[in-house]
Amino acid sequence: MVRPTVARVDLAALKANYRAVAELLARDAPGPPPGIIAVVKANAYGHGAVPVARALEEAGATMVACADIEEAVTLREAGVRIPILVFGALSISDLSAVFTHRLVPTVSSPGAARALGDAAAARGVRLPCHVKIDTGLNRLGFRHDNLWRTLPPLVSHPSLEIVAAYTHFATADDPTSHLFETQCRRFLQAVAALEALGCPGVARHAANSAALLRDRRVWFEFVRPGLLLYGVAPPALAGTPLPVRPVLSLTSRVVAVKGVRPGESIGYGARFVAPAPLTIAVVPAGYADGLDRRLAGRGHVLVRGRRAPIIGAVSMDMLTVDVTGCPVAPGDEVVLLGAQGSERIDVQEMAAAIGTVPYEVLCRLGARIERIYN
Ligand SMILES: *Cc1c(COP(=O)(O)O)cnc(C)c1O
DSSP: OOOSOEEEEOHHHHHHHHHHHHHHHHHHOSSSOOEEEEEOHHHHHTTOHHHHHHHHHHHTOSEEEESSHHHHHHHHHTTOOSOEEEOSOOTTSOOHHHHHTTEEEEEOSHHHHHHHHHHHHHTTOOEEEEEEEESSSOSSSEEGGGHHHHSHHHHTOTTEEEEEEEOOOSSTTOTTOSHHHHHHHHHHHHHHHHHHTTOTTOEEEOOOHHHHHHOGGGOSSEEOOSGGGGTOOOGGGTTOOOOOOOOEEEEEEOOEEEEEOTTOEESGGGOEEOSSOEEEEEESOOGGGTOOGGGTTTOEEEETTEEEEEESOOOSSOEEEEOTTSOOOTTOEEEEEEEETTEEEOHHHHHHHHTOOHHHHHHTSOTTSEEEEO
C-alpha cells in the first residue's frame, strides 16, 4: 500500500549531479582533481541515506560523510563499503563502532583526541582520523589561534594518525562576506602549524557546495558537497551554471473538492475567510509530513498544470488549496515540489516562501512519506 503523498527520488539525477560536479573539478582543478566526500547526513537531506549513499558509491564517490556514528553504522550495515567520515563531536559517544565498522572519525577537541586515542590504544590499532580546525564558524573544531597548545597531544599520540585536516565556512554562500577569506587564511596557517608540529602532507578539505562553486582555491585535496548533489544550487549562487537537477519531487493527489461561500472560513483558527465563492481542493499532506504551517497564504502547489495557492491553515495531515475556476477532481495529481506541465515549484521557492533555507525544507520531509526510488 502506498499513500497518495510520495517523494520520488531520482537516483539517475543524483548520479548525473555527481558527474557534473566531478567534471567541473576535473576540468578546472589546477592539479589533480580533488576527491569527492559526498555528504549524506540527516538521512541524505531527507532523500534516504542508504539508497543515496549506495548510488553515490556506484557513481565513484571517494567517501561519504555522516553527522554521527549511528548514521554511519546504518550505511555500513546496508553494505556501503567506501570510507565513511563522521563529522560530529565524539567526546561523549560510544566509540566501539568506529572500530567495528571502520569509520573515519573527526577529532575536534583535545577531549575527543584523548577518548579516541585511548580507545585505539586499547585495541592495539592506529586509527586514521581527520582533524577539524575552527577558523571562525565557532562551532566544532580546534580553535585556529590556539593550535600550538592544543594540537601536540593529538599529533604525538601513537595510536592516532592524522590523515586530513578540514574546516567549514560560515558564509560561503554570501559573496559579500569577508569572513570567507579570513577563514581561508586561517586554515592555511593551521595546516602550516600541523606541518611544523611534525604532521606533514595531510590532505585538506574545506569546500561545501557553495564554497566549491565560489572559489577554486578552496578545492584542496577533497571537496564536501551536499546540497549540490541533490540538485539544489545554494541560494545566493543559484545563477551558477552547473547543470544539476533536483533529485526529489513531492506529489500527492486531490482527495476532495468543495465549494465555499463568501464569508465562510477555511480550516483551524478560521483565519482565512473566503472573499468570494471559492472552490477548494483538499490535499492529504500536512505539517506531520514536514509541510510548514507558514505555507498557508504563502506557498503554492501545482494541479492541472496551474499554480494553486495554499489557503486556510496547513493542518497535521491535510492542506487546502484554492482551485477556483479550474476543473479539478478527486484523484488529480498535486505537485508540492517538482514539475507539472510547464510549471515547476522548486525547494528554493518553498524555502523562500516560509523564510528558511532549502536544507530545512528537505530535511523536514516526514518519515511518513514513502520515498520511491528510480
Ligand atoms: C553539511 C556539511 C557539508 C555539506 O554542505 P552543503 O552546503 O550541503 O554542500 C559539508 N561539510 C560539513 C562539515 C557539513 O556539515
